[in-house]
Amino acid sequence: MRSILVLALFVSVLVAPLSMAQPREIAPEASAVRPLLNGMTIPNVTVKLADGSPVSLAALTMQKPTVILFYRGGWCPYCNRQFAELQTVEQDIIDLGYQILAISPETPENLQKQALKTEMKVTQLSDTDLNAIREFGLGFHVDKVTQMRYAANNINLAKDADGKAVLPAPGVFIVNQKGQVEFSYVNPDFKVRPSAELILNVAKVLAK
Template sequence: MKKIIYLALLAIGLSVHAQNDLPKLATEITPLLIGEKIPNFNLKSVENTNVNLTELFSKKRTVLVFYRGGWCPYCNAHLAALAEAEKELLDLGYQIIAISPDAPANLKVTDDKEKLNYLLLSDSTGELSKAVGIAFKAPENYKATIAKGSDGMNNSFLPVPAVFILNVNAEIEFEHISPNFKNRISNDLLITVAKSLNK
């Protein structure tokens, strides 16, 4: 009996350990799949207040964006492009939420610079990115940049840029994930998918 308990505990320990081991490369991530749910976390807003994801998602369908940080020019271009698509997405009944490892103060810098109307949230510890399966070990040359962006909370991971469309139950209905951070979903494709899911 003791042996069975020991083996069970060992298996659980190995499983938890495996979940904590980040993939070394962006191409090795194992993201959540369509039909699975985005787990519930409390993240920090630009104002440094807690925001509950389940409550937020329950309000309306969501375009959920993960980006690397305000220091990334490709991410900033993508955020600006989303701002151009925002009115049409709002008219279709969606909300846009963008999440990065940046600390709230640095989210505000991005918000002010890009003049965004949609919600930016901080995942500086990477709990959400890791749970969604899009976090990987940051290359050595990124560590100082991401540490600065997260106010020292993160020097170990980067999220692969990703866009999910969720229903009000936080279930994934569409995903676009590109390990090549230069490749982002176009507004045309995003709006076409949003319309098709809204029927």
Template sequence: MTLQAKLDAFKADFEAGKPPYNVPPSVIETMHRATAELIASGAAQRALKAGDKAPDFTLGDPDGNPVSSATLLAAGPLVVSFYRGVWCPYCNMELQALQAALPDFRALGANLVAISPQTPVNSRKSVRQNGLDFPILSDPRNDVAAAFGLRFELPAYLIELYQGLKNDLPAFNGDPSWTLPMPARYVIAQDGTILYAEVNPDYTRRPEPEDMLPAIRQASKIAA
């Protein structure tokens, strides 16, 4: 089953209010409204695209060790995935799919990192819960996400909904700002050029990991 098929199946059960979710229709309507407004804002079109230069970044892993994009790029192409956090089931399914594709990335000489605004404690939970073998990095205040054009502020009505669902982003992220990154996937060549970019303001839609393989192969040829 493809990643998107798994996401679609989860979404269908969640929005139907099947146990254990039991979500009322009003919650689904609010989530749909927020997604539609983010799509209509054009934010995704303003994010970095293929052909742009990726910003350098250094972020901490779950143990507090600094991980530098420059160091990773010195070793080969870099795959970067921005995700919302361990509380997001769609993100967890995506991380699992990336883990399954990791041998293919590494066979082409590429490294993979995933970036979220959550605290290191929650990043450790992401690693443990999803059985990950690649770095999960914490992006305080979504500053790196902002450099890629991905950061957005949640509208007040969505903050109220999240609070009602006990989804306390300030606690997850150690940051009171109520911002998130739009889910995004990038392939960056060793010279910092973005060869692949997929940004989707609809968090229930994610590209397949294998969609990046042509760009990774291209990056590997450039490096050679």
């Protein structure tokens, strides 16, 4: 089991550029994101619950160890596939004492619609202001061609203060109650996601 954790941590280093400082800027492209690394403390940012009420992410993670997933949106088939796979191990993760938070730039209204389509116990959080996405170092600007393609399919992306469309590089973080990152997996290629089995096995090791 320990070897699985070592491999997982090694993979996270391979797929995410290294950074020694807490990132706070939106990257110009997905390959330039600089996510939080293991050992760093998550930022105290405000996100919104599905009912629109604001909540402190740091306060949430103080309650119990947390698996945090960043995803692009309910419109993303790769994100939906990841959630479907995660559902097979969701109860096992919860039984280990974890809570699962899923953060996206979707509006609270869209989160409510998505909640009706799933029986998962994941707490969905809206980050339309890009607070968490920026401070976790996952946000990147979407090029105009891609933005137009999404718009043609009625997919309206969140925008930063400069009016530029932003998406997060999908990522998974396991955080302890002190807010420290104990595991991270971020890949600029949105088609590549860690398996549910990997997440569960890492959670098991960290729970000991």
